Amino acid sequence: MLSAGSDVAVGRATPVSRRAALLSTRLVARDTWWQEFDCPDIAAAALPGQFVMLGVGLDEPGAWLLPRPFSVGWTGPGGEVGILLRAYGQGTRALARLEVGQTALLLGPLGRPFDTAGADVECVAGGVGLAPFIFLAAREAAAGRRVRLIYGERDAGAVFDPALIARLTDHDPELFTEDGSAGRKGLVTAGLDPASRALLLGCGPTPLLRALAAFAREHGRRLQVSVEEHMGCGIGTCQGCVVRGADGRWVKACIEGSVFPAEELDWGAI
Amino acid sequence: MLSAGSDVAVGRATPVSRRAALLSTRLVARDTWWQEFDCPDIAAAALPGQFVMLGVGLDEPGAWLLPRPFSVGWTGPGGEVGILLRAYGQGTRALARLEVGQTALLLGPLGRPFDTAGADVECVAGGVGLAPFIFLAAREAAAGRRVRLIYGERDAGAVFDPALIARLTDHDPELFTEDGSAGRKGLVTAGLDPASRALLLGCGPTPLLRALAAFAREHGRRLQVSVEEHMGCGIGTCQGCVVRGADGRWVKACIEGSVFPAEELDWGAI
Amino acid sequence: MFGAEFPSPVLLASGTCGYGQEYADLIPLDEIGGLVTKAVSLEPRPGNPPHRVAETPGGMINAIGLENPGLRGFIAEKLPWLREHLRRAQVFVNVVGHSAEDFAAVVRGLDGEDGFLGYEINVSCPNVKGGTMFGTDERALADLVTRLRGCTERPLVIKLTPNVPDVGDFARICEEAGADGLSAINTFPGMVVDIGRREPLIGNRSGGVSGPAILPMGVYATWRARQTCGLPIMGIGGIRNAEDALQYILAGACLVQVGTASFVDPGAAVDVHEGISKFLAANGVARLEDLVGALRSRPGTGPAIPAG
Amino acid sequence: MFGAEFPSPVLLASGTCGYGQEYADLIPLDEIGGLVTKAVSLEPRPGNPPHRVAETPGGMINAIGLENPGLRGFIAEKLPWLREHLRRAQVFVNVVGHSAEDFAAVVRGLDGEDGFLGYEINVSCPNVKGGTMFGTDERALADLVTRLRGCTERPLVIKLTPNVPDVGDFARICEEAGADGLSAINTFPGMVVDIGRREPLIGNRSGGVSGPAILPMGVYATWRARQTCGLPIMGIGGIRNAEDALQYILAGACLVQVGTASFVDPGAAVDVHEGISKFLAANGVARLEDLVGALRSRPGTGPAIPAG
Numbered sequence A, B: 001m002l003s004a005g006s007d008v009a010v011g012r013a014t015p016v017s018r019r020a021a022l023l024s025t026r027l028v029a030r031d032t033w034w035q036e037f038d039c040p041d042i043a044a045a046a047l048p049g050q051f052v053m054l055g056v057g058l059d060e061p062g063a064w065l066l067p068r069p070f071s072v073g074w075t076g077p078g079g080e081v082g083i084l085l086r087a088y089g090q091g092t093r094a095l096a097r098l099e100v101g102q103t104a105l106l107l108g109p110l111g112r113p114f115d116t117a118g119a120d121v122e123c124v125a126g127g128v129g130l131a132p133f134i135f136l137a138a139r140e141a142a143a144g145r146r147v148r149l150i151y152g153e154r155d156a157g158a159v160f161d162p163a164l165i166a167r168l169t170d171h172d173p174e175l176f177t178e179d180g181s182a183g184r185k186g187l188v189t190a191g192l193d194p195a196s197r198a199l200l201l202g203c204g205p206t207p208l209l210r211a212l213a214a215f216a217r218e219h220g221r222r223l224q225v226s227v228e229e230h231m232g233c234g235i236g237t238c239q240g241c242v243v244r245g246a247d248g249r250w251v252k253a254c255i256e257g258s259v260f261p262a263e264e265l266d267w268g269a270i
Numbered sequence C, D: 001m002f003g004a005e006f007p008s009p010v011l012l013a014s015g016t017c018g019y020g021q022e023y024a025d026l027i028p029l030d031e032i033g034g035l036v037t038k039a040v041s042l043e044p045r046p047g048n049p050p051h052r053v054a055e056t057p058g059g060m061i062n063a064i065g066l067e068n069p070g071l072r073g074f075i076a077e078k079l080p081w082l083r084e085h086l087r088r089a090q091v092f093v094n095v096v097g098h099s100a101e102d103f104a105a106v107v108r109g110l111d112g113e114d115g116f117l118g119y120e121i122n123v124s125c126p127n128v129k130g131g132t133m134f135g136t137d138e139r140a141l142a143d144l145v146t147r148l149r150g151c152t153e154r155p156l157v158i159k160l161t162p163n164v165p166d167v168g169d170f171a172r173i174c175e176e177a178g179a180d181g182l183s184a185i186n187t188f189p190g191m192v193v194d195i196g197r198r199e200p201l202i203g204n205r206s207g208g209v210s211g212p213a214i215l216p217m218g219v220y221a222t223w224r225a226r227q228t229c230g231l232p233i234m235g236i237g238g239i240r241n242a243e244d245a246l247q248y249i250l251a252g253a254c255l256v257q258v259g260t261a262s263f264v265d266p267g268a269a270v271d272v273h274e275g276i277s278k279f280l281a282a283n284g285v286a287r288l289e290d291l292v293g294a295l296r297s298r299p300g301t302g303p304a305i306p307a308g
């Protein structure tokens, strides 16, 4: 099957493109912002694990920026869409400078969400891979359920303000830092419980996802991961965002993912 | 002489390139801002009729903008360089959005200044062509001399706040608008006095300069004009900014001008 | 144009709109001029390893590797949707091959089907026989167009590559060999180096550069093509707004295609059309055709020298 | 390199620094690698009518028309300043002509003079004999280089035009004909239309596009040239900062030139050098040469397909 195309998206909300005002922006860790946009359509339809393409649009011809993918980090009752944005290269630096009242173009919700279906869930987040789990934990808390949240960063300076996480999610993540400057010292994978049977969800840098895949294989655990790949369109048309599937074909991260059951991917090639 | 080169610049201050903070910006007419930059080197050296190349530099690789030429509109005692900036196309629109505290790159002072040498002076300004005459009038006022200042705009909405002009220059321009919505109705050339023998200085759109050249020829008046042409470097190296000289050769507006005695130009080709 | 009505002069460019379906939810597809499909080859193509896309200054680079479901897959999985859902928008099928036989087989295989207007032939593709691209080899191009002309009576549009000393020569060759129209231009070969890893950023090493960065090159190519031949031209390259599109139209294009800009704003093609209509109204131009190629020469213009 | 010491791997590109003098007040010229003069032709050239320059998306377009004081004017008015004022910075004279005789006459006329290191031959210029550019015509280029090789023992650098199907072919030709080095690349032909006036914005109608917009194309050309020949390469096109320059260096350039970016910031070439030095220190690279052409291939990389 070379052409999975958009049939994989059956049942998901149709994405919309909206110019949305930035309602608030807050520096929550080193180089990291929590931004909330006024975007009721996307807020109403998004599911945890889905993402948006965020850009400035074409209104100002001198400012060229392809949109960048960001996990939906939260949706508010007033139609807010929350994004956890870490300035990395040129595009994220430009987006981080958006000011309240300015607008951006949001395309979403996009991609395949996490499929938790009432299971016990353990979320393993590396860095801004925390974003989809804030959304998930908040949703679960609203439904009276709890998830386990394990969150790793390099050091204390990179850690997303725990008070804000608590307020958004009603959860208190188990924190790891590589240098031990906050939470427990070590990689986030140190928090994994070999005895648990919960569904594992992973989001973060590729080495983390690889470690999770190895752990899941070894312990016979179900695992879903959200992968990252450069994206052109975000909606399945440009074929820009492929990763290697377990069956050897290229799968599109934007529409067949970004969330994949671990067994759908070729871990030797990711 | 094909290669006038930089020998024409002998005796002028050497241009410098400086990153300068925007001290203040003020909307003074429709689409028109008065910006003051903190740039003591250029403030100290600039002469009326000279200009600066103003741009944002290369620090933000996503924001590409070639610098644009602007007349020095005023220099303040604290090292301020004032610019009268009208948003026209993409570049000027971007520059108009600079905010106080942000920096821009200024290259200057550039070009040949007006050469008034104590003569009686009549300045004829069309639109933002007013800028160099604010500078000139302020300097003359400081030296206890007065110039005649005739200033034309399309309509009242385009007119630079007269109170600010008065404050900066201690002069009160004679105002014309094409639709009569402010000052006298008519083109600025209606203010010309055929009986006067004063040195004429002109700055503004090319049709105005052409009309001035015709007037000066007809009445045997000395005239200097500041011409506009697209510029690459502003310092004489790229040969991008030529206008047709009276002798048929291309003259560089950035270094042989931008102020030219009218008789140095080929008015049939400008 | 091409014996058909175009609801708008603005189409979506090949490779940037898939086979239409995903855009149908985002924009009123039947109000734009139409779309050009992703390239269709005889056999399915798996495409290149990632990364396949990245931003470049004022543009982007892509090396998708012509991933597509092949002729049969296209007919089975993609064409039915186009046939059923598009009433007014016109469809060109972008065709690619590694030999003239490949191209001809795709065109013959499609020609009996409904649901599209004509072909856009993507000659920016290595010719396994000649070693060069079809689009940069005068003889190979002439042969290819002649051959395809024999396979179809539908509109046959050749998509020029800018990667030649003079696009005008290739435009003329297409006309002489029987093409019905031209698309100008495809992407420029480029490379981005990941200096941290000391590797090419793009999986395929090199890729094609598109976006606003190539706008003046596309306008120039359109103007050159218009000078050497009389075929209708679809202008492509870096179009973001009506002003960009009107540059192409004045240079000689009768239709335009929006590619990369749709990634930045899916509504770009709709907005370009709206902006063109406003421009026509504001300037008292009755029909867009009055602007096609209506570039005046500047007084005192000498012969064109490209650079320096 | 070229039998000389370069105080920095960063030079100023031809046409963007005049003959050096104006920059001497703005930047410490002797701390950069050197400069390439504006093109020098046998006879003085008046150049094109305005507008000669304009901004384009991510770049600029220019059509100066090679305005220059000619061989004698250059020797009398420009060379003395270079001779007297530059102690360490290296100078290449950019040479242009409409026939091989023209080029040869300039080189012969200059070869006895002091004050410069070598020649950069600008072949992006129409050949009045052949009708094409030297830089896009394999035979004309080979003949030109062979001929110039016979006129001088100084470093002979050929500046490639990207306007060809494969720059690699032309790089190899230059090497075989006896060149000492390559500059890659010159500008791309482009056009900007003033839609209000319905005229080309540029007096010469078309012009050459430079600036960041062409960065990936220049890096690609450098990489191709490096694959087909062993000559030292000066990388040019869109360089704004050390990261851009390092892309060229990893792709195969041993020196780089900064052009359009100097208009945006006259200090660009100085900053690029500083940034390169910092990168070397931060990454424990002893000598820049260790990075030249040190591009690794990505695991799983197939054959290069330019686009789609």
Ligand SMILES: Cc1cc2nc3c(=O)[nH]c(=O)nc-3n(C[C@H](O)[C@H](O)[C@H](O)COP(=O)(O)OP(=O)(O)OC[C@H]3O[C@@H](n4cnc5c(N)ncnc54)[C@H](O)[C@@H]3O)c2cc1C
Pocket (backbone or CB within 6 Å): A051, A066, A067, A068, A069, A070, A071, A072, A083, A084, A085, A086, A087, A088, A089, A090, A091, A092, A093, A128, A129, A131, A132, A227, A228, A229, A230, A231, A258, C053, C054, C055
């Ligand atoms: C599904 C998905 C969800 C994401 N969610 C978040 C999030 O919630 N918060 C967050 O801070 N970041 C998130 N990212 C990563 C974010 O998209 C990248 O950091 C961003 O694209 C980098 O852009 P840049 O211009 O700063 O980097 P540059 O390196 O300057 O970008 C150059 C090019 O590479 C691409 N690129 C570089 N890194 C990545 C990457 N990791 N993923 C995709 N494209 C990349 C860019 O799109 C661009 O085309 C997510 C990525 C994906 C795919």
Ligand SMILES: Cc1cc2nc3c(=O)[nH]c(=O)nc-3n(C[C@H](O)[C@H](O)[C@H](O)COP(=O)(O)OP(=O)(O)OC[C@H]3O[C@@H](n4cnc5c(N)ncnc54)[C@H](O)[C@@H]3O)c2cc1C
Pocket (backbone or CB within 6 Å): B051, B066, B067, B068, B069, B070, B071, B072, B073, B083, B084, B085, B086, B087, B088, B089, B090, B091, B092, B093, B128, B129, B131, B132, B226, B227, B228, B229, B230, B231, B258, D053, D054, D055
């Ligand atoms: C010596 C001199 C002094 C000037 N002083 C002032 C001043 O004090 N206040 C003010 O508001 N404007 C002044 N201008 C005009 C100002 O430089 C232009 O309005 C500006 O360059 C237009 O840029 P843009 O991006 O808005 O226009 P666009 O049309 O988008 O620019 C496209 C290109 O054309 C060039 N260009 C367009 N119009 C002009 C023009 N009139 N002059 C030069 N280049 C142009 C731009 O540099 C750019 O390369 C002066 C121009 C010159 C030459």
Ligand SMILES: Cc1cc2nc3c(=O)[nH]c(=O)nc-3n(C[C@H](O)[C@H](O)[C@H](O)COP(=O)(O)O)c2cc1C
Pocket (backbone or CB within 6 Å): A232, A238, A240, C013, C014, C015, C016, C037, C038, C039, C062, C064, C066, C094, C122, C159, C185, C186, C187, C209, C210, C211, C212, C214, C236, C237, C238, C239, C257, C258, C259, C260, C261, D307, D308
């Ligand atoms: C991701 C991507 C894929 C493309 N695929 C094709 C293709 O399959 N066939 C083709 O002829 N052109 C292809 N192109 C080229 C575009 O159709 C268009 O010619 C080019 O991008 C220039 O237009 P733009 O600047 O508006 O994008 C592709 C372009 C992009 C960005």
Ligand SMILES: Cc1cc2nc3c(=O)[nH]c(=O)nc-3n(C[C@H](O)[C@H](O)[C@H](O)COP(=O)(O)O)c2cc1C
Pocket (backbone or CB within 6 Å): B232, B238, B240, C307, C308, D013, D014, D015, D016, D037, D038, D039, D062, D064, D066, D094, D122, D159, D185, D186, D187, D209, D210, D211, D212, D214, D236, D237, D238, D239, D257, D258, D259, D260, D261
């Ligand atoms: C205004 C201008 C004039 C130029 N003149 C010449 C020239 O005379 N000879 C030449 O070989 N290249 C000339 N070039 C090309 C540059 O040397 C350089 O190859 C090109 O601009 C790409 O580099 P950049 O993107 O850093 O500007 C000129 C470029 C510009 C912008």
Ligand code: FES
Pocket (backbone or CB within 6 Å): A230, A231, A232, A233, A234, A235, A236, A237, A238, A239, A240, A241, A242, A252, A253, A254, A255
């Ligand atoms: S980003 Fe375009 S197909 Fe996935």
Ligand code: FES
Pocket (backbone or CB within 6 Å): B230, B231, B232, B233, B234, B235, B236, B237, B238, B239, B240, B241, B242, B252, B253, B254, B255
């Ligand atoms: S602007 Fe470069 S020479 Fe005048």
